[in-house]
Amino acid sequence: MESRINWGIIGCGEVAEVKSGPAFYKIERSSLITVMRRNEDKVIDFAKRHGVAHWTTSATKLIENELVNSVYIATPPSSHLEYALQAINAGKNVYVEKPMVLNSQEAQILLDAVNGSKVKATIAHYRRELPVFLKVKDLLDSNTIGKIISAEINIQQTSNTSLIAKTDENWRTNPEISGGGYFHDIAPHQIDLMCYYFGVVEHITKASRKEKGISNQDVSGELLFKNGVNFSGNWDFNALEDKDECKIQGERGSISFSFYGNTVILVKDGESESYHYENPEHVQQPMIEKTVGYFLGNNPNPCSVKEAVIVTHIMDVFCGKSYKYKNK
Structure with missing residues (x-):
């Protein structure tokens, strides 16, 4: 050791x-x-x-x-x-x-x-270890909004998106280097969090990808988790306006947050409460x-290769590379 x-x-x-x-x-x-x-x-x-x-x-x-x-x-x-x-x-x-x-x-x-x-x-x-997302997990683990029914991610970014890191050579738009377009750069974090929150994926129920130029993918997909949670996600990098949100719906309320913000909004039994956090200097x-x-x-291990394999499979299916998925 x-x-x-x-x-x-x-x-x-x-x-x-x-x-x-x-x-x-x-x-x-x-x-x-x-x-x-x-x-x-x-x-x-x-x-x-x-x-x-x-x-x-x-x-x-x-x-x-x-x-x-x-x-x-x-x-x-x-x-x-x-x-x-x-x-x-x-x-x-x-x-x-x-x-x-x-x-x-x-x-x-x-x-x-x-x-x-x-x-x-x-x-x-x-992101698994950042305060905002740890708070979401704590709310879920403590059954704050009751049985979870669904989770929805909606990422819309204009062609001048600020979500993607800029480099001298924009390798993120070269599939041979990045694996795909902007979807491959940011979606791993978001899909990983869904798997981290909800556990085993039962199967992928829907997947769609439209190509709007190499960098401007429009990707969507749906998952059913073994615990019954239905997930849907949409990533559009040629949108008319910027939008970044995730909403988790339970029987007693909802949890909403941004992947790039610092606030969690809890709605429970008709009452709303906000939690604000600051990220560390080195995220x-x-x-x-x-x-x-x-x-x-x-x-x-805070995030194993086995867990990331599942995220990779989901991304492949969402992008049309494979339509067979089984969580081993």
Whole structure:
């Protein structure tokens, strides 16, 4: 069992700058040893500004670094599987950005590799550990609005959406790199939360995808959870106005929230109550804290590869890549 988690980051770009990177050296019993980026000037600059002692332009060299026992993979999705397998083969724990991989086939390969090894792996569905979404789970777990009947997600964004991180090269609109369009960038968080809240998926009842240019997908789908909850989701990235909401309906009321806001609205027996929260400076820090704890053997896995495999399958079906789904 490790006594300290010594990290190497593969892909120290925009996501690692504030959302995640600083957490690796701010968390107790966690250190950021080395970082990697193909652009030498940019990786040197990142290392200097974050006080990281070592840097490299080679992912292989980072993985082989004897000081590193855990690897954060923050590159575009097309290289997630390759780097994760390298790290697993080298006996290093992995924390992988979402979407975990490009498709269900890659997801199964990664799951098999983790199951066949002694390493630990966590997927960065970090909203699970943010205050807003923890409050929603607490309300659900405490049966505040009675038996849950349905959950609905409606994401509408104009072509100038602010939800998607901007990069010099917009790889998110290249399916060979991202797995799809903007849907693949943000939907993993939302679908994962539904599975986290409601458990086992019984089957997918409906799926539809319309292509409005590579980046402007219109994706919708419906799920039936084993506990009887009906879920419907719609993601439109060529809408006339911006909208971001989730509403969970129970027998005694409803819970509403935004995936990018800080408020939960509870309506119960005709009375309304709001809960407001602030996210931490580094939004992935709570998830990374739980990941460090898991790697150290102090708590359960906050988000397993097996759970992310289910999310990947659902996304594939919603996008028309497969119409057979079975939750194993």
